[in-house]
Amino acid sequence: MMLLSKPRSHRFLTLLMLALILSSIATPLVTTVLAGTPTPSEVEAVARTLYCPLCVGERLDACEIPLCMDMKKEIAKQLAEGKTPEEIRQYFVAQYGPIVLGEPPKKGFNWLAWIIPFVALLGAGGYVFLRIRQWSRGAPQAETVTSERTAREEETDELLDEYARQVERELSQWE
Amino acid sequence: MSAQNTPQTRTSRTTIIIFVLVLLFIGLLAAGLLMRHKGRPEKGPAPDFTLQLFDGGTIRLSDLRGKVVVVNFWASWCQPCKDEARDLEEVWQKYKDRDVVFIGINWSDTESKARAYLKAYGITYPNGPDLGRRIGQKYRIRGVPETFIIDKQGNVRAAIIRPMSADELIGYIEPLLGE
Structure with missing residues (x-):
């Protein structure tokens, strides 16, 4: 390895020091600038929670029509401005209505879409409850039937035993 | 039992x-x-609305009784809207000093794109965004462009669901001015 002469090594060390100082100043600056630029995944994360206002049930992150592309640019712009995802969502609701949240607006006929699942759940729950109660009431009857059948069988057994004893008695007379 | x-x-x-x-x-x-599926209003009283304009003011339809009103729904991403944009402005320039008012309603768009569109096509009549798409819902529009011609009494006289030429638009406005 070739050794550097003293003035050259001194210059090299000065440059190295300068580079270190500059990088230590520049790094926070670069980080600050980059912090204001949202990453594609940050934009996607907000877009995933929104829906295209023109398409039927298509999520914004998967939508490629010009309006959706503009909306994604708007998300990036607002994230860069420091808006929270919730603030951005509210902005789009104000612009396009609640359709962008992928849920029907809670008014008029649309209330049915909100009520029916709960009514259906209550109905199904009620039906299951009634069926279970019916079965639980039916169970003792089955038990009674079982016990009746057992008593009948015991009676039959007793009769058969008596018959067998009588046969034995009569046979013993012949012996 | x-x-x-x-x-x-x-x-x-x-x-x-x-x-x-x-x-x-x-x-x-x-x-x-x-x-x-009741459909868009093609006759009878025009649904009233208040529009916040891009230039900061507001305009209310019911304040415009006595004038023929042309309500045009548009979007910057809509090619047919671009096709009719210059014709609309041309007719507006022709009638703006008579009892005619044009209102542009920007539907399902982003504000920056809408403003750029207005500048690009030199549109000068009142324009504003349909916030929450409430006006579009009142007029039951299904897309853009859609244009409603409203007479001096505030009744819808025509609903045009396609881009219009200047001559066609004049054909709707002229008879209503004479009423």
Whole structure:
């Protein structure tokens, strides 16, 4: 390895020091600038929670029509401005209505879409409850039937035993 | 056990209740669908609205009685809207000093794109965004461009669901000015 002469090594060390100082100043600056630029995944994360206002049930992150592309640019712009995802969502609701949240607006006929699942759940729950109660009431009857059948069988057994004893008695007379 | 409480009676009563509920549900569904497909207003009183304009002011339709009003729904991403943009401005320039008002309603768009569009096509008549798409819902529009011609009494006289030429638009406006 070739050794550097003293003035050259001194210059090299000065440059190295300068580079270190500059990088230590520049790094926070670069980080600050980059912090204001949202990453594609940050934009996607907000877009995933929104829906295209023109398409039927298509999520914004998967939508490629010009309006959706503009909306994604708007998300990036607002994230860069420091808006929270919730603030951005509210902005789009104000612009396009609640359709962008992928849920029907809670008014008029649309209330049915909100009520029916709960009514259906209550109905199904009620039906299951009634069926279970019916079965639980039916169970003792089955038990009674079982016990009746057992008593009948015991009676039959007793009769058969008596018959067998009588046969034995009569046979013993012949012996 | 009385006849009213037999399991068969209970089952048939439950069946009737379920049947009535299903019928009720179907009825509501049908009513909702009929309301939804009522269609856009093509005659009769024009639904009133207040529009916040891009330039900061507001405009209310009901304040414009005595004037012929042309309400045009548009979007910057809509090619047919671009096709008619210059014709609309041309007709506006021709009639703006008479009893005619043009209102542009920017539907399902982003503000920056909408402003750029207005600048690009040199549009000078009042324009504003349909916030929450409430005006579009009132007029039951299904897309853009859609144009409604409203007479001096505030009644819808025509609903045009396609881009229009200047001559066609003049053909709608002229007879209404004479009324």
